[in-house]
Amino acid sequence: MNARILALHGGLLALLLVLHFVLPVYHHGNLARIMVLACYAIGYNLLFGYTGLLSLGHAMFFAAGMYGMGMPFHHLGLGAELAFLAGIGTAGALALVVGLLALRTLGVAFMIVTLMFSQAFYLMILLAARWTRGDEGLVLAGADRVLFGLDLTDPDIRYLLALGLFALCLSAALWLVRRPFGRVLVAIRENPERAELLGYDIFRHKLAAVVVSGMFSGAAGAAYGLMFGYVGASFAEVHFSIFPLLWVLLGGAGTVIGPFFGVLFMFYLIDISSGLTPAYMLIAGVALVLLTLFAPQGLAGEVRRRWLRWLP
Structure with missing residues (x-):
């Protein structure tokens, strides 16, 4: 793999590690959430940015991971390690x-x-309130949130595990899009008829992209529930399917590193504007429109277009 690509993505991970030791408590906690949500955005980007499939239902996969982890953890006393794997398996199925x-x-x-x-899926969560607790959701006991002997209620442990998950997702996405499989996905996005003419099974590759x-x-979703101790139906609502689309568009669709910057930008845009006025969504909306007009390819996409042509 190109040394420049490894240096750029490795540099981002190194910077996030350094920030663990210097950030104030408030921003330290925010960045842990941002890294977990960035994993969600990376997953969405593989489908939308690289395969060209626009989904408005990705919240069901995030929530499936969350409830697939949370319900056996809460009701059956399953350990955090197995519960996390159960969440991923539920979302994949x-x-x-x-x-x-x-x-x-x-x-x-x-x-x-x-x-x-x-x-x-959202209505199913509400109707199965006997097990899901409906709108109230499930609160996961802090004493049980221990992963490989690490206490997930500890902010430092939580940050480092969020960083580990983000590093794993970022590396896996980078590896996938630079493999023949990723190249085929881009070919399908650009011209599915030509890709099919070249002998590629379009349906099989699209299905694999959806599952991954x-x-x-x-x-x-499973990590978010474990780290922050709550599993709720609000994470399956429509707006939580719109968020990853916005994050990917803002960060740069079809770039591996873009989703992280999209999540970071939007998270702090809403956070800062909500401290200025109750009409914070108006400020956020104007900023998003301006960014879309003047940086239509997103933050990382514009960097790639203007300066770093090799950015994956």
Whole structure:
């Protein structure tokens, strides 16, 4: 792999590690959340940015990972390690089923079908209130949130585990998009007819992209629930499917590093503007419109277009 690419992505991880020792408490906690959510955005980017499939239902995979972890953890006393794997497995299985059905459609129809599946999943969470606690959600006992002997209620441990998960997702995404599989996904995005003419199985590659994307998102959901001790239906709502789309567009669709900067930018844009006025969404909306107008390829996308052509 190109040394410049490794240096750039490794430099970001090194910077995040250094920030662990110097950030004030408030920003330290924020950055831990941002890194977990960035894993969710990376998963979405694999489907949208690299494969060209616009989903409006990705919250169901994030929530599937969260509830797939949280319910056996809360009700069955399953250990955090196995519960985390159960969350990823649940999200992957759901992504496989949804992919097999939704990929029978194209374009806008795919977007609508994924939205419908997501809404059905959200309603299922509410209707199964006996186990999910409905709108109240599940509060995971702090004393039980121990992963490989590490106390997840400790902010320092939580930050380092969030960094570890982000490093794993970032590295896996970088490896995937630079492998032949990733090149085929880009070919499908650019010209599916030509890719099919070259002998590639379009449906199989799209299905694999949906499953991998769902597992990334499920890992983020399971980690979020474990680290912050709450599993709630709000994470399955429509707006939580819109967020990753905005994060990827702002950071740069089709760039490995872009989703992180999209999450970081939007998180602090809302955080800062909410401290200035109750109409903070108006400020956030104006800023997003300006960024879209003057940096249409997103933050990392514009950097790639203007200066770093080799940026993956």
